[in-house]
Amino acid sequence: MSKITKSAARERIEFLRNEINGHNYNYYVLNAPVISDFEFDLMLQELAALEKKFPEFASPDSPTVKVGSDIAKAPDGEAGERRPFEFATRTHRYPMLSLGNTYSREELSEFSDRISRTIQEECSYSCELKFDGTAICLTYRKGSLAYAVTRGDGVKGDDVTANVLTIPSIPRTLHGDYPEEFEIRGEIYMPFEAFNRLNAEREEIDERPFANPRNAASGSLKLQDSSEVASRGLACVLYHMLGENLPFTTHSEAIAAAKSWGLPVSEHSKVVGSIEEVNSYIDYWDQARRSLPFPIDGIVIKVNRLDWQRKLGFTAKSPRWATAYKFKPDRALTQLLSIDYQVGRTGAITPVANLDPVPLSGTVVKRASLHNKDQMDLLDIRIGDYVYVEKGGEIIPKITEVELSKRPAHAVVPDFPRYCPDCGAELVRDEGQAKHYCPNSNACPVQIKSGFVHFISRKAMDILAGEATIDQLYDKGYIRHLSDLYSLTKEQLLTLDGWKDRSAENLLASLEKSRSVPFNRVFYALGIRHVGEASAKMLAARFGSIDAIMAADRDTLVQIDEVGDVMADSIIRWFADPVNREQIEKLRQAGLKFEQEKTKKVSDTLSGGIFVVSGVFSVPRDEIKQLIESHGGKTTSSVSGHTSYLVAGEAPGAEKIKKAEKLGTRIISEEELRALVEPKE
Ligand SMILES: [Zn+2]
Incomplete structure (x- = not known):
């Protein structure tokens, strides 16, 4: 770092800030860190040193100044399925x-x-x-x-x-x-x-x-x-x-x-x-x-x-x-024997190192993650090298350094695959993305199976089945496309290992029930790359139906604040595939919801009223908002001069209360709200 140009420093500062903010989010909000604390601290130290050297790039928003936040409010991303519950x-x-x-x-x-x-x-x-x-x-x-x-x-x-x-x-x-x-x-x-x-x-x-x-x-x-x-x-x-x-x-x-x-x-x-x-x-x-x-x-x-x-x-x-x-994390030195390339749900390829087994922090380590090609290049790793493995925040340990002094003469530069190890399709890598991935999402077995696992997951269609069931159904050839789930028969299910009448009936009933899952979750369940749970909900609310989303062009999509280039491209690419379009039609015929349900109007009692809802209630906060909307009221997120009522549950936001008191806004409880809309006996 001794000689770094100003523009390079600025770029590196930008990069480190983004990275650190991302890791803060993984750590504090998702509780799923992808790097060790040690590596995190090193990045933070590097950033602090650069900011000291180039004070013109200092910023009050830099993670060196601001502490990470654990407040459970999720932006969206690939990990959107883990969007946490919001507290007051x-x-x-x-x-x-x-x-x-x-x-x-x-x-x-x-x-x-x-x-x-x-x-x-x-x-x-x-x-x-x-x-x-x-x-x-x-x-x-x-x-x-x-x-x-x-x-x-x-x-x-x-x-x-x-x-x-x-x-x-x-x-x-x-x-x-x-x-x-x-x-x-x-x-x-x-x-x-x-x-x-x-x-x-x-x-x-x-x-x-x-x-x-x-x-x-x-x-x-x-x-x-x-x-x-x-x-x-x-x-x-x-x-x-x-x-x-x-x-x-x-x-x-x-x-x-x-x-x-x-x-x-x-x-x-x-x-x-x-x-x-x-x-x-x-x-x-x-x-x-x-x-x-x-x-x-x-x-x-x-x-x-x-x-x-x-x-x-x-x-x-x-x-x-x-x-x-x-304390420094424990690390161990061992030999890299070979590298496997694993295909994930969205087709992302992860290189995984097979190691000469070595004891580390109470367990024996045999495998370690190498993350992506950049990481491999950065380490300059060769097969046969002696490498340091560390256990940080992750379950799978990682390789942090190559011991160059022990490099054998016959060490081989690994060949990052050009083709998917699972289906043979040529791998692609998007601009700015670290991972290579297999674009063949409709014919790559690992991707298909994990697409099903995502589809049935609780936050998506909530179908009562596990990965093992999906494996069996796939291996027997009963399911290839998502819509095949809805034509499964009891006879087919009874051929699965250990399945009896009861388990078959339960799965069929669960599939039946999934037909009433609201559109935003159906949209999420489709498993479009970069469309997480929150994005799916936002897009469903904006467009109102799958047909409207399908008809949207790239410009329309990127005009939406929450949609970046990467997500827009991914949506366009997904709908451009005729196989996916055909699936939408088949799932529609199976009775799945592809339109946003409007909140049913029950009365006009609250018409003209503007409500802010804050705190913890006897039901999820969204239900309180729906109740208000179903009676003609509007809900907004912050208290202003236009607010008619602040509905306060337990532990409401202190700022909101203060503001409401200052403006003379009426503060009512959940019971009082219900009394307003429910007919009196
Ligand atoms: Zn593939």
Whole structure:
């Protein structure tokens, strides 16, 4: 990076920001990271260094300035099927910052030097395990849990109080001499035992297992159904208390008090008097962490005295009085034996390395992902090379480096295939896309099968069958195109392994039921590349029918804000294929819905009224909106002078309430809304 031109720097900064934002989204919202924390931190470091060198490209929106957000509001993308449930958001009383972190002892010394310069005295530190979970902020009022909010974007987070109340170690009420009101922050995490059990269950029902306990914890915390959260075995540890006029002089004192009131705190924290002792604490836990029953990813070091904390203050993003030392991920050196090229649902080709089996972090690694051709070129990998494998956020480990000093003379440059390993079609690669893919979606067996699996999935047609059933139906030649599902007969189903009358009837009934699935989900179920669940819903609402979408040209599509070039091209290409058009007709004949149903008008009671809906209700928020619309009312998303009513459920948005109060907008409850529209007895 020593010599980089200005334009190259600008390009690289752009690239890194986009990448990091994407990874933040995968990590915080989808709970499905694709790179390790270590790699993520390296990208962030590179970006910070470039921004420092080229301050003209600094931006307040850069991920080096803004913390990642876990707020469950999904833009759309290929992972659209995992669009999370939306919670009411709540603004934090004190911003929830993230900690600075480092992998280097040298930087840790610099951290302590900076502190010494400011406070001019010997400093004592609280050393704590860095639990690898998801951050939470609890507010207790008069000794009762008032609410629990995720970190979100640091300013506001998701209100997950109902879910947090299901975690056994978090008390509803406190005992002892607690302050009238205070906040306490900590981490919700999943012990290994609960994590392994959960993943075993998920694999049994063909659901994708979680990559690591942290993603499992944050995914569980964001579930819609609290009783399901309760079954996930989450745990909590609290480590930072905040409030007005709290009677403590040190951080460790505050935490000890929290413990005496019944709050869960870590048993492994230790107050030490020097940076040397901090280092011994780190050395000890770098080994001992392997036998802990829960995941940690480092050590947190905090200045213990609260007056010193105040004196040291904050940067825009993190406190100056605390930092995290992170452990490097384990890695192992082994030999690359061969590379397989796997075909995914949308035809994307993923190179997978077959390795000489090697033990790593408690398991034996035999395969590792190589992601795409660029990644292979970047690594300059050859078959026969000795490579480093690392386990980061993923289940499949990855190759991070080639040990060039051990390259055998006969190492062979791998030949990235030009043709699909499954069907032989010539692979294509779109401008700007990292992956090659097989365009032959209608004749490539792996793609066809996974297209069926997508079609029947819960968020699509919700047909009660699994991957194994699809495999059997395909192998017997009963299904080739999606519409074939609707002409399956009971006799055919009874030829499947282990199938009885009952299972056959269940599948047929489920297929029957899928005929009433609304158009937006049918559209999503078609599995058009780059059209995720949210895009499908948006397009269905805009166009109203499949015929209208089919008739739209590229210009019409890209004029829509949410539709980029890539999605537009993909839609055009899909409908240009006569096989797909024929499928639409056959599925239409089978009785599937290809038109958006208008909300049925029940009455005009609310006609002329403009409503804003906020908070959690007895039914999903969309149903409240539909209720309003079905009685002639309009719904909008923000409170303004035109708003007639703010319908507030539990934990409504604080900003909305404030605005409504200021404007004198009427605030009504769900019951009051229902009373407005339902005929009185
Ligand atoms: Zn193929």
